[in-house]
Amino acid sequence: MPIATELPAILGGNQAITLDQDEANKWPIISTHDEQAVLDVLRSGDLSLHPIIGELEEAYKERTGRKFAVTHNNGTSAILAGLHAIGIEPFDEVIVPSATWWSSVMPVLHCGGVPVFAELEPTSLGLDPEDVERKITDKTKAIVVVHLFGMPSNMDELVEIAKKYNLKILEDASHAHGATYKGQPIGSFGDVSIFSMQGNKLCPSGEGGILLCDDEILYESAIRLGHYERLLNLESENKYFAATGFGFKFRMAPMAGALAYSQLQKLDERNAKRNKNCEYLSRKLEEFGLETFLSTGETQRVYFEFLVRYDAKKTGLPIIDLANALQSEGALVTAPRYPLLHQQPVFTHGVWSKLARLPATEENPIHTYDPMDLPNTTAGNGCLLKLPSFPSSDTALLDQYAFAFEKVLAHANDIPRTEN
Ligand SMILES: Cc1ncc(COP(=O)(O)O)c(C=O)c1O
Structure with missing residues (x-):
């Protein structure tokens, strides 16, 4: 003492x-460079489809070494698009942390998925690989890995588990712009990786997000959900959905993109x-x-x-x-810091299954959430x-x-x- x-x-x-x-x-x-970048877009009059968005996507691809990048209007919609892309469907279980911002978890419900909470390990507050493995069932489809507060999760073990059980990883790197794990950039580990560029984040755009991946099929699935305007340029059958997309509009505003691009130079x-x-x-x-x-x-x-x-x-x-x-x-x-998600009424009072449109009743729950679960996460938090x-x-x-x-x-x- x-x-x-x-x-x-x-x-x-x-x-x-x-x-x-x-x-x-x-x-x-905010520097004069940022102000000028936003003004340039504003004065161009090209407020919806400005080429700065492509430049921002290229810059993120370069930093993370990924093949595909799609900006989004926020990180939450990038997560929803990512879960859609990796094919989360009704009744699929997705292993998630409880001590995180809700956006890492709630979009699972809108794919009809079932979030299954796992413990955090104490060194980096990432998902505990041992508990992840314990929580895997024959319905498990994916793991959402969050690099909490900017601390890289234990990727070697989590990637190994994902490979062993044929699971997808959605890497939520919203807190970790610029971090590395064993020399490899954060944002390069997920089948799909996303960053938020919300105003507090390390690369802020005001509101914004980006989805990254290496697989063209995942990329096309992601843009099908919220980027109808990109479908026309595709070679695949996905171009036939260009007149409707799949029902969301997740495009990033170019003025926000200009700010993010400028901020990225200083990251x-x-x-x-x-x-x-x-x-x-x-x-x-x-x-x-x-x-x-x-x-x-x-x-x-x-x-x-x-x-x-x-x-x-x-x-x-x-x-x-x-x-x-x-x-x-x-x-x-x-x-x-975070209200633990597994203790929130949306899970403890069965609201989640209604949002997920799953046919759960009180007598026949598909999954139950106990606020007393996850003692390590609760004590650690x-x-x-x-x-x-x-x-x-x-x-x-x-x-x-x-x-x-x-x-x-x-x-x-x-x-x-x-x-x-
Ligand atoms: C861990 C985490 N994931 C996802 C998001 C969602 O990002 P956005 O606010 O851009 O929707 C946030 C934060 O805001 C976050 O903290």
Whole structure:
């Protein structure tokens, strides 16, 4: 435990964090280059089918080494198109994580699929390969892998399981633009891989997404769902669907595409800054007993979000009271992060089967969801503390954050407890 003589702010001491945080944490960073890129599209009058979209797709293909790329109006629709492309059909089971944004899971229902939640493993908060294997049945068709907060999941084992059981992988790389796993870019592991470019993401477009794959059949299936305008250019029979598509319109707006393309030019530089800052603070927090999910030698993570793991058993101070005390220091920390999906009413109250249009009744459920399932995920999720990811911070602010932790943890016994 750290030794600090100064009192925490919550006990009457001075606030540790006094430096301005608005600029340090401002995201997205919009430059005149971004403004010009968007203006160019706006002034062209070509607001719906501008060639910038093709350039953005080429850039993503190049970065990930994929053969096909299709931009989408958001990451959620790219996931739906991806699940449609890999052929998820009524009653197919899809293994998914519970601690993720709902978009990784809910589109499964709109293919008539059955999400089956599996545990997370503790090192990268990706799907636990052992639990994935336990959850496989003869109905399992696919696995949705999410690189949570920018930490690459354990791809060697997950890919091996997928091969062994002939399952497809949908790789949700929404948090992990620019990350690598054993030297290979994230976004290159799925049968279909997707990125979100929503406004908070590492390559923001406002709203936007992209789907990547190497298989022409998957590519054509994906565009059949939401890109009718591309079907006419195909050689295959899919061109006969050009007059209708398959009922969705998922095209990305070129002004958003222009912003994403411009932001992509800065991605590596900005990731490097976030990494430098988060790694710097992580090393200090590790000294105080927190676990910080630093990149390993083999895996280069990125910091879409900066979460650290806190073990309240080490200090006796509940995480919620730690967060309160840190907030009193001026720290922008919160706990915990994601509401676990398997505990949400849409699953626990049977609404999911109606959305999936599956003939489940209370007497004859196709699958049941127990909020008490996934004890490791639940316990793990409750130990996470979210910090800013410091896209433009200097070390002085990071030192103040470290000092805030140091003071609070040194006085763990005296920090007021919230009553339950
Ligand atoms: C893990 C994950 N997957 C998918 C999405 C969906 O992306 P979008 O918001 O672009 O629809 C998000 C986030 O927003 C996300 O965090």
